[in-house]
Amino acid sequence: MKMGFRFDLLVLAVALLSTPALSDLVLTRVDRRVDLTSHIVRITSTLKVENTGKDSVSEVLLVFPERQAKNLAYLTALSSTGKGKAKTAAVNLPVKNVNSEGMPPALVAYSVSLPEGGLGKGESFTFDVSVVFTHSLQPFPEKITQADTQLLVFEESAYFLSPYAVKVQSLTVKLPHPRVESYTKLENTKIQGSEIKYGPYENLAPFSYSPIVVHFESNQPFVVARELVREIEVSHWGNVQVTENYDLVHGGSQIKGEFSRLDYQARPHIRGAAAFRNLIAKLPPRAHSVYYRDAIGNISTSHLWGDARKTELEIEPRYPMFGGWRTAFTIGYGLPLQDFLFKSGGKRFLNISFGSPISEIIIDTLIVKVVLPEGSRDISVSTPFPVKQWEETKFSHLDVVGRPVVALEKSKVVPEHDQYFQVYYKFNSISMLREPIMLISGFFFLFVACIVYVHADLSISKSSASYLAKVQWEEVQSVIQQVNNLINRCLTVHDKLDASLRDLSRTGDVQACKTARKQADGLLKELSKELKPLLSILQTSPQAVQILPKVEELVVKEKELQDKLMVKHTTVVECYEKKVSGREIENRIASQQNKITALRQEVDDLLDFIDEL
Amino acid sequence: MAPPRAIASPVPDSLYPTLAFLMLAIGLVFTAAFFIHETTSSRRNLSLVKEVTTGAVASVFLGFGSLFLLLSSGVYV
Numbered sequence: 044m045k046m047g048f049r050f051d052l053l054v055l056a057v058a059l060l061s062t063p064a065l066s067d068l069v070l071t072r073v074d075r076r077v078d079l080t081s082h083i084v085r086i087t088s089t090l091k092v093e094n095t096g097k098d099s100v101s102e103v104l105l106v107f108p109e110r111q112a113k114n115l116a117y118l119t120a121l122s123s124t125g126k127g128k129a130k131t132a133a134v135n136l137p138v139k140n141v142n143s144e145g146m147p148p149a150l151v152a153y154s155v156s157l158p159e160g161g162l163g164k165g166e167s168f169t170f171d172v173s174v175v176f177t178h179s180l181q182p183f184p185e186k187i188t189q190a191d192t193q194l195l196v197f198e199e200s201a202y203f204l205s206p207y208a209v210k211v212q213s214l215t216v217k218l219p220h221p222r223v224e225s226y227t228k229l230e231n232t233k234i235q236g237s238e239i240k241y242g243p244y245e246n247l248a249p250f251s252y253s254p255i256v257v258h259f260e261s262n263q264p265f266v267v268a269r270e271l272v273r274e275i276e277v278s279h280w281g282n283v284q285v286t287e288n289y290d291l292v293h294g295g296s297q298i299k300g301e302f303s304r305l306d307y308q309a310r311p312h313i314r315g316a317a318a319f320r321n322l323i324a325k326l327p328p329r330a331h332s333v334y335y336r337d338a339i340g341n342i343s344t345s346h347l348w349g350d351a352r353k354t355e356l357e358i359e360p361r362y363p364m365f366g367g368w369r370t371a372f373t374i375g376y377g378l379p380l381q382d383f384l385f386k387s388g389g390k391r392f393l394n395i396s397f398g399s400p401i402s403e404i405i406i407d408t409l410i411v412k413v414v415l416p417e418g419s420r421d422i423s424v425s426t427p428f429p430v431k432q433w434e435e436t437k438f439s440h441l442d443v444v445g446r447p448v449v450a451l452e453k454s455k456v457v458p459e460h461d462q463y464f465q466v467y468y469k470f471n472s473i474s475m476l477r478e479p480i481m482l483i484s485g486f487f488f489l490f491v492a493c494i495v496y497v498h499a500d501l502s503i504s505k506s507s508a509s510y511l512a513k514v515q516w517e518e519v520q521s522v523i524q525q526v527n528n529l530i531n532r533c534l535t536v537h538d539k540l541d542a543s544l545r546d547l548s549r550t551g552d553v554q555a556c557k558t559a560r561k562q563a564d565g566l567l568k569e570l571s572k573e574l575k576p577l578l579s580i581l582q583t584s585p586q587a588v589q590i591l592p593k594v595e596e597l598v599v600k601e602k603e604l605q606d607k608l609m610v611k612h613t614t615v616v617e618c619y620e621k622k623v624s625g626r627e628i629e630n631r632i633a634s635q636q637n638k639i640t641a642l643r644q645e646v647d648d649l650l651d652f653i654d655e656l
Numbered sequence: 657m658a659p660p661r662a663i664a665s666p667v668p669d670s671l672y673p674t675l676a677f678l679m680l681a682i683g684l685v686f687t688a689a690f691f692i693h694e695t696t697s698s699r700r701n702l703s704l705v706k707e708v709t710t711g712a713v714a715s716v717f718l719g720f721g722s723l724f725l726l727l728s729s730g731v732y733v
């Protein structure tokens with residue numbers, strides 16, 4: 044590790060000898076803060092650049108040694124116009140220039156575009172640069188026992204490496220603990236609490252470099268996901284389902300020797316300070332149906348609570364994570380559709396966050412798969428940073444051709460990448476009916492199968508005695524059913540007649556009663572006409588021998604009932620015309636009424652008997 | 657360009673269980689009517705029109721009912 048370091052220095056020194064002045068920019072003030080409080084190294088630099096030449100300059104170059112640039116995960120530049128807190132985020136365009144003219148080969152350069160107009164002669168401009176590095180803290184010693192604390196080495200240059208001359212600069216290194224094992228002592232170095240200050244240094248030439256090494260203690264959780272696959276499935280029926288598959292490793296000093304569970308549980312802070320036990324994930328608000336499981340099954344050591352702005356999920360893996368240990372698990376949750384899917388112009392778009400919700404996690408490879416409903420067309424993706432993109436198909440519930448999937452891949456992802464990205468697509472709302480129509484046609488197919496089965500005649504011999512007997516019996520059955528129908532209709536006509544009588548007693552409208560009777564008469568005549576052919580069929584059929592007497596009896600009784608009802612009806616109407624009192628009427632028809640009810644009972648019994656056959 | 661409008665499901669989420677229950681109940685009633693007609697009528701009395709319509713109506717209600725049943729139990733198809 045140290046050898047490689049020295050080699051880079053040599054290359055740099057050689058390269059520096061052959062470097063012309065790059066442009067007329069001068070950095071008048073550079074303040075750098077290196078934040079080592081987490082395993083993700085964040086360097087924030089405030090640069091004030093001044094144009095000392097004649098021409099206007101439109102870009103500023105930032106350089107990093109190649110070894111550092113390999114671990115560079117996120118670079119952003121913000122211009123801080125306005126005083127104090129009024130900062131505006133500038134449109135910054137760090138464009139990677141690969142070895143532009145005059146740049147030494149061991150350096151990687153990024154160019155920051157200055158706002159419109161560039162920097163005129165004599166003008167100066169201040170902006171902030173934030174750089175995030177992954178895997179930049181080397182554990183030293185590389186293997187520790189369970190009881191040791193983690194010590195890490197961080198290498199940097201005290202002088203800001205830049206193609207321009209720097210007038211005044213300073214560097215502050217912030218550590219998680221006041222305990223520092225060792226640090227390079229240059230001139231103007233002092234340590235205050237958990238911060239080491241280098242500087243101020245004045246009037247340094249371009250590409251000045253002074254290596255410093257800080258060896259410090261840190262027991263922050265080194266959460267590194269070697270691979271994370273996030274699948275976001277959109278359903279227009281109201282849900283966005285996110286499933287995240289993690290392959291986690293503890294990225295700090297590896298543990299050597301044995302792990303004593305007893306020691307760890309008795310005194311976790313002394314025997315296991317470098318391990319981490321739980322992870323906190325901040326999910327969007329209104330997340331529901333959250334699950335946490337792995338290949339074995341559900342993991343119950345988790346807590347979930349939520350408020351209006353976020354849902355916090357705290358998960359504990361099945362064992363504490365020591366250096367070098369790995370674990371793999373899956374987290375899944377559902378989100379309401381209206382928070383993430385929008386319609387603009389003719390297209391719909393999904394607006395959702397890109398990174399993992401777990402705090403302070405480094406992801407070596409992140410693959411985000413967005414599964415859109417079947418029937419989505421014209422899919423396009425817009426991300427705030429470059430990603431590798433390709434398309435797949437996924438077969439899920441009720442799918443015919445499969446759902447289109449857009450897969451995005453990015454390496455070296457840090458929490459700063461957890462920004463919103465959009466997926467645009469076109470979808471016809473009518474296509475949502477495809478799913479219920481599929482279910483409906485499935486059920487309809489079953490019904491059609493039943494109909495076909497009932498109608499199909501599967502007998503082998505069409506002239507055997509049993510087949511013919513069956514056919515005749517079916518005919519008899521159908522005739523009896525029709526007779527049944529007709530008798531029931533006659534009975535309803537009788538009921539209507541009774542109802543008209545009741546109306547008469549209420550309203551006294553004789554005329555209406557008479558018309559009702561005429562109607563009933565007509566209907567009953569029709570019905571008896573229809574009954575005749577059916578009866579004749581029954582008489583000729585040999586199968587109906589047992590039924591026939593009962594049916595004839597039924598018909599006869601019904602006729603009697605009819606006649607009696609008619610008689611009763613006419614007497615009541617006459618009585619009304621003659622204005623006879625109510626009790627008289629009752630007396631006259633009392634005997635009739637008794638017979639009527641008895642007959643009716645018999646008719647009903649016969650009907651039931653026939654039904655049961 | 658108009659500000660983006662949020663898209664939600666055409667039927668409110670909270671109604672899914674109620675709709676599932678109602679539609680399935682009505683669908684099953686029609687299924688029962690269908691099978692009663694099939695099994696109690698003799699062969700010549702079967703009316704194809706009646707059978708097909710009852711079957712169609714039953715399958716529409718059963719189809720929507722099973723869709724809402726799937727949605728309310730968390731399988732967002």
